[in-house]
Amino acid sequence: MLIVLTPPKMLRYEARAIMALLDAGADFIHLRKPGYSSDELQQFLKDIPVAYRGRLSVHYHHRVGREAGLGGLHESGSYQVEGHCALRQSRSCHSLTEAAALPSHFRYAFLSPIFNSISKEGHRAAFKSDELRHFLQGRPPLSPQVVALGGVHSGNVSLVQELGFGGAALLGAVWRLESSGVDLRGTVQNFSEIQALWKKRSSF
Numbered sequence: 053m054l055i056v057l058t059p060p061k062m063l064r065y066e067a068r069a070i071m072a073l074l075d076a077g078a079d080f081i082h083l084r085k086p087g088y089s090s091d092e093l094q095q096f097l098k099d100i101p102v103a104y105r106g107r108l109s110v111h112y113h114h115r116v117g118r119e120a121g122l123g124g125l126h127e128s129g130s131y132q133v134e135g136h137c138a139l140r141q142s143r144s145c146h147s148l149t150e151a152a153a154l155p156s157h158f159r160y161a162f163l164s165p166i167f168n169s170i171s172k173e174g175h176r177a178a179f180k181s182d183e184l185r186h187f188l189q190g191r192p193p194l195s196p197q198v199v200a201l202g203g204v205h206s207g208n209v210s211l212v213q214e215l216g217f218g219g220a221a222l223l224g225a226v227w228r229l230e231s232s233g234v235d236l237r238g239t240v241q242n243f244s245e246i247q248a249l250w251k252k253r254s255s256f
Contacts (some may be wrong), residue, residue, distance in 0.1 A: 053160070053219030054250055055199060056226055056243065061199075062092070067099035072240050073226070074107055075185045077247055079219070084111040084124055087104025094120065103188050109142060124159070146178070150255075151198055160197035162221050166212070167203025170224025177203065183216060188216030206246050213250070222246060 093113045097120045110117035111126030122165030124140035145161045146150040205225035212220045228238030
């Protein structure tokens with residue numbers, strides 16, 4: 053499972069890039085826009101056809117996600133899903149204890165930071181490989197998937213699989229920007245390179 057997180061700022065051509073990444077094979081894309089209002093996110097989603105929305109998950113703006121027909125809601129910190137939810141649910145975890153206690157209704161959880169972050173200066177790896185391998189390979193079969201977040205790129209994505217993660221979440225290694233906004237070709241190329249390595253390792 054390969055998941056792409058959006059940059060925190062709204063970017064020109066970003067909606068096109070989201071569609072292109074989904075067409076290229078990204079399983080899900082997480083819309084993470086902490087500095088924007090619900091109205092701004094609603095406006096942004098107008099540029100994304102309904103056919104793509106089932107593979108989008110939203111952070112923070114859960115009401116907008118439900119109303120716009122998105123497929124997933126993501127919890128982090130105090131931003132939790134309220135009431136009954138039949139949508140795909142995910143959560144951010146920052147410790148093995150937190151990930152181990154994740155209720156079964158979650159589809160997956162982000163565990164971070166696994167490597168030194170590419171997009172967040174000062175966010176350094178918080179886990180040792182041996183403890184991750186022991187934790188991940190000892191989880192019950194029906195537990196929510198644990199997805200590696202933080203510093204994942206083409207040079208270490210094979211290690212993510214080797215350790216036993218069910219997926220990788222990508223941010224800084226995928227998005228290529230230029231002065232006018234998102235470099236569509238470069239962004240998809242970055243993702244495709246990581247995807248090829250992921251698939252290669254999965255075929256072993």
